Structure formats: C-alpha cells, structure tokens
Amino acid sequence: MSTETVKAKKNFFVEGPVNPSLIADSIAKHSTKKNIGAHDVFLGQVREDMIDGKPVQAIEYSAYKEMAEKELERIREDIIMKYNLTCAHVLHSIGIVKTGEISLYVLVSSPHRQASFDACQEMVNLIKKEVPIFGKEILEDGSFAWKENKD
Amino acid sequence: MKVLVFGMLVEDTGNDVVELVLPPDTETLRRELIYKFPSLQNRQFFIAVNQQKADHNIMLGPDDEIALIPPFAGG
Numbered sequence: 715m716s717t718e719t720v721k722a723k724k725n726f727f728v729e730g731p732v733n734p735s736l737i738a739d740s741i742a743k744h745s746t747k748k749n750i751g752a753h754d755v756f757l758g759q760v761r762e763d764m765i766d767g768k769p770v771q772a773i774e775y776s777a778y779k780e781m782a783e784k785e786l787e788r789i790r791e792d793i794i795m796k797y798n799l800t801c802a803h804v805l806h807s808i809g810i811v812k813t814g815e816i817s818l819y820v821l822v823s824s825p826h827r828q829a830s831f832d833a834c835q836e837m838v839n840l841i842k843k844e845v846p847i848f849g850k851e852i853l854e855d856g857s858f859a860w861k862e863n864k865d
Numbered sequence: 866m867k868v869l870v871f872g873m874l875v876e877d878t879g880n881d882v883v884e885l886v887l888p889p890d891t892e893t894l895r896r897e898l899i900y901k902f903p904s905l906q907n908r909q910f911f912i913a914v915n916q917q918k919a920d921h922n923i924m925l926g927p928d929d930e931i932a933l934i935p936p937f938a939g940g
Binding site for chain 1: 869871872873913916932934935936937938939940
C-alpha cells in the first residue's frame with residue numbers, strides 16, 4: 715500500500731508509546747542515503763515525577779492535531795534548511811504512555827556530526843515550545859494533574 | 866459559531882466544543898468566554914484563529930476555525 719514515490723503527508727503521531735522496534739526500523743531505513751555521516755537521536759521518556767507525594771503512572775497526551783501537524787512540518791522544514799540536514803523525523807505519542815515508555819522520537823541526519831547535534835537540540839526545544847500537544851499526568855490513586863512545559 | 870477547546874480548558878467549559886454567537890473579534894470572544902466560564906479567568910490560554918495564534922486582536926468571520934489553547938506539554 716505505502717509507496718515512497720508520492721510525497722505523502724507526514725505522519726507525526728502514533729497511538730500510545732513509540733515502540734523501540736519502530737525506532738530501530740526507522741534508523742535502518744537510512745542505510746540507502748550514502749551522504750549521511752551522522753545521526754542524532756532524541757528520545758523523550760515518561761518520567762515518574764512525584765506530585766503531592768503521589769507518583770505519576772502515565773501521561774495521557776492529546777493535541778490540536780491539525781495545528782500540531784502544521785507546526786511540526788514547519789519546524790522540520792526550517793531545521794532541515796537551517797542546518798543543511800539530509801533529513802529529519804519526528805514521532806510523538808497520542809493517548810496513554812506509561813512511565814518508562816517513549817513518548818517522543820526525533821532523528822536528524824546530516825553529513826557531519828556537529829550539525830546533527832545542534833539541529834536535534836533545537837528541534838526538540840521547538841517541539842516542546844511551539845506545538846499544541848497537551849499532557850495529563852495520571853497519578854497512582856487515579857487523580858490527575860495537567861503538565862506544562864517550562865521555557 | 867463553534868469554538869474548539871483543548872486540554873485542561875475542557876474542565877472549565879465542560880465540553881471540547883463550545884457553541885457561541887459569533888463575536889466581532891478575539892478580544893470580545895475572550896471576554897465572553899470568561900463571563901460564561903468564570904474559572905477560565907485563572908487559566909493561561911490563547912485563542913487560535915485558523916490554526917494560528919492570535920497575538921493581537923483579530924476580527925472574526927463565520928468561516929474561521931477558532932480554538933482555545935492551554936500551555937503545551939509535548940515531549
């Protein structure tokens with residue numbers, strides 16, 4: 715069904731956690747791009763924060779999907795241009811992600827390492843700051859708290 | 866007119882879609898929403914028009930997509 719010939723709309727969201735085997739497959743696909751000399755990967759993992767003495771069990775992510783997709787595409791294109799990347803990929807979870815599971819995957823690829831380090835860091839910061847994704851931290855006793863990214 | 870509501874703000878409005886009579890601009894909309902849902906007063910949020918943040922007062926039309934957006938938590 716899926717062919718790479720047509721530039722399909724990027725799919726930035728996955729339901730539930732980002733599966734590590736999906737990440738491995740995504741990295742493996744780059745073996746055909748011979749001008750790449752460096753990849754930098756960022757993985758966001760749901761942390762067991764304590765809120766009022768209660769441990770976080772999971773985060774339930776939601777998004778203003780249409781706007782988030784536009785923002786993610788804009789960020790991706792800007793970063794590729796700015797750092798002359800070969801390519802860049804983002805996957806973010808929607809729905810429940812338990813502590814210890816991966817909620818964000820960012821991969822940037824470039825001919826040399828410095829651009830990949832810088833691009834990856836800037837891209838993750840922009841995703842946290844500019845994309846309308848929301849998170850509800852679900853606590854052990856079933857209560858919850860809304861998460862907010864700090865600048 | 867429909868207003869889309871996201872994240873924690875759904876607790877204030879009670880629903881993820883709010884029906885209102887179309888106000889002339891985003892500042893009026895903000896006032897009307899706070900009047901209707903007083904707990905919004907204590908929230909940090911912005912209004913997006915057609916998926917763009919309204920960082921100044923914007924005139925509204927019947928075809929605009931309007932959303933209330935709380936702080937982000939991606940990552």
